[in-house]
Amino acid sequence: MKHNYKIIVLLLAGIAAIYTSCHKLEQTNSTKSTVSKKDASIQIAQSLAGIFNPENGGFDFKNGLSIPTDFVMNKKGKIKIQSVNSTPKCGAKLDTTVTLNMDLSDTSKFDIWVKVNYELLCTGGVPSGLTARDSAVVSIVTGDTKAWVKVGENLTLRSLNPGVANAQYSFDGPVNYYAKVEYNKPTIADPNIEGTFNYTFKSIIVDPTKDPDFIVSGSATFATKGTIGKNVWNYKGTIQFLGGHKAKITIDGTVYTADLLTGEVN
Numbered sequence: 001m002k003h004n005y006k007i008i009v010l011l012l013a014g015i016a017a018i019y020t021s022c023h024k025l026e027q028t029n030s031t032k033s034t035v036s037k038k039d040a041s042i043q044i045a046q047s048l049a050g051i052f053n054p055e056n057g058g059f060d061f062k063n064g065l066s067i068p069t070d071f072v073m074n075k076k077g078k079i080k081i082q083s084v085n086s087t088p089k090c091g092a093k094l095d096t097t098v099t100l101n102m103d104l105s106d107t108s109k110f111d112i113w114v115k116v117n118y119e120l121l122c123t124g125g126v127p128s129g130l131t132a133r134d135s136a137v138v139s140i141v142t143g144d145t146k147a148w149v150k151v152g153e154n155l156t157l158r159s160l161n162p163g164v165a166n167a168q169y170s171f172d173g174p175v176n177y178y179a180k181v182e183y184n185k186p187t188i189a190d191p192n193i194e195g196t197f198n199y200t201f202k203s204i205i206v207d208p209t210k211d212p213d214f215i216v217s218g219s220a221t222f223a224t225k226g227t228i229g230k231n232v233w234n235y236k237g238t239i240q241f242l243g244g245h246k247a248k249i250t251i252d253g254t255v256y257t258a259d260l261l262t263g264e265v266n
Contacts, residue, residue, distance in 0.1 A: 035226070035233035037251045038265065044224060044249055045258035045265045047177050047197045048239075052215065052260055061215075064169060064208035065130045065159055067094050067118045090122035107143040112136065121158075128162035129169075131155070144185065150178040155201070168207045168216070175199045186229065195226030195233075204241065212261055215241050 033040070052061065067088045098114045114136040121129035135152040153175045161167035177197040186192045204218030220239040226232070237251040245260040256265045 033233045033235060034231040035228055037235065037254050038256065039228075040224065040226075040233040040235050041249045041251060041256040041258065041265050042263070043195055043226065043233075044197060044222065044239075045247075045256075045260075046263035047179075047195075048247065048258065048260055049263035051175055051177070051199075061171075061206050062208050062211055064166060064206070065120070065127060065157060067092055067120060067130070088120045088127065090120060090125060090127065092120040094118040104142075107141075109141045110139075112138045121156075123162060126163045128159050130157040132157065144183060146182045148178075148180045152176065160205075166209050168205055170218070171204050171206065172202055173200070175201060188229070191229030193226070193228050195224065197224045198222060199239075213243060213245050215245070215260065216243050217241055 065088075095117045096115075098112075098116070100110070100112045102110045104110055115134065117131075117133040119131045120127055121131065123129075132153060132155045136150070138149040138151070140147045153173065155171045155173040155175070157169050157171045159167050159169045176199065178195070180192075180194040182192050183190055199220050199222045201220045202218060204220075205216040206214050207216050208214060210216075218241045220241075221237070222239060223236045225234045235251050237249060239250075240248040242248060247258045247260055249256045249258050249265070258265050
């Protein structure tokens with residue numbers, strides 16, 4: 001029996017998907033892959049769906065070069081941008097930390113720590129770009145499960161038409177994701193899972209006026225390692241963004257088409 005385990009779905013049912021720190025996160029030591037490329041591509045697609053879905057919190061790519069001014073956290077532990085400064089002045093910055101600790105029940109606990117840092121870049125006195133550096137640590141404990149997420153980014157955004165509202169922009173930089181789920185009594189159907197996804201995005205073009213198809217084009221390289229029970233994966237490859245919330249994931253010459261909204265792979 002083949003299982004298509006989805007790390008992001010398992011972890012983000014009640015946890016926020018923010019973004020990773022800019023440094024490489026700890027990875028597993030295994031090198032020989034016993035998880036198929038198809039199953040690994042599903043993990044990749046699920047992580048991309050989490051990264052680009054603003055409902056999961058963190059940087060909202062549809063806001064373009066706007067700087068968030070207020071964050072709220074709902075009862076389910078998801079961070080939401082409450083408001084943005086749509087006309088920030090040159091030199092504008094936001095550097096803040098958000099924390100939350102909740103006892104969901106006698107046996108369940110949720111903790112989150114998030115640091116966000118934004119800075120507006122200008123050329124000739126005209127806003128032309130934005131740096132976004134975020135990091136987060138999330139953990140959730142239930143009666144039979146423990147889960148951890150370390151997520152974040154270190155991105156530079158550049159307007160393709162500085163001074164024009166809602167103009168398309170490009171972004172580059174690393175986005176890394178680490179996730180782990182441990183069961184008190186793991187089974188074949190519900191094994192322990194751990195995965196690391198290190199992305200380097202290159203010339204991603206975003207149209208903030210389009211929803212949900214705001215990613216127009218661009219590419220990325222990735223390296224991912226992980227374990228599903230006793231099985232391991234260790235793959236590198238490339239991603240080509242096609243527009244229409246679709247992307248091609250290439251692993252060792254094998255190409256899969258991913259849906260960035262659902263995380264499904266064909």
